[in-house]
Amino acid sequence: MALSKANRLRHRRDFTAVYQSGVRRNTTHLTLRALRSPLGGATGVGTGKVPTRIGISISLKVSKQAVIRNRIKRRIRAAFRCLLPRLSPGWRLVLVVRPTAVECDYGQILRELEQLLAQAEVLDGD
Template structure:
């Protein structure tokens, strides 16, 4: 995923937390905020130190970025999406993380219609 499609600044994370809507399941928490002027969706990832060491946290972030890349054509362009990983993600593989993310995005109606890659 290209770097311009990532949320990096603390102010942008805080904006999503304050103004955005949130939704969660056991593995992930999603905050999303609509930004109509935006040309492409952006994602921010947060994996806390309680989840594991740096290797584990980076693996989870890689899996999440790859899942977003696979679903790129089904996501609306005008959203900033922040994902917070919870402890159960430590034990999950890519397929499980993607399924959990897909479930959340579908429940919140953030996925466009059409199958794409699943």
Template sequence: MRPQCFSRRERLVEKRDFEAAFSKGRKKRANPLLHACLLKKPGKTARLGLVVSRKVGNAVIRNRVKRRLREIFRKNKEKILSGTDVVLIAKPGIHNCAFGELEKIFLFEILKDHV
């Protein structure tokens, strides 16, 4: 497997994984635009789950936000502790943020204690 890809093993896809992150994970409000739940599971790879509601915008905007957040995770996954499940919750207005600003929020506000 290529180290720079975003494989299926690195995605949160099942409802029970999201529920576990929401109920047992550490919640962080990094910004009015982006919130996160972090749950540590030893021995596994870091995984990402995204929640982008219709309040964020139409399908084009929601998909763009998801692509940006996935790319930020993919570029910085070696900085995240292995076994961490990260659920990012996008809030309305996030589509106005530049890519660099989102990356800064992700690295310095959400992951500052978890890298």
């Protein structure tokens, strides 16, 4: 199950903006880049706020096998779905996967992702 369309970062210009101007936080297996969205743009369904949009970047350096890269992306999407209600609205996030992430299980990805989001002050209440 994928993230909803409103929560997906889809355009190259959005990824580029996050890479150029966003803050960067690192853990052993993941790197988070986060950028506060401008006030304009599409609004969330019924909320009147710009939803947080998420993109995942995983290169061939992580693994040459698409099966392994896709498994990692599925685990990351599942972790984001779990954390989505706690995210502050109006952020653009890009999660870059490092080659060491091949050895991670879902629990470890969830813990590191939560740590990264807290460091970048994207989680509500943190």
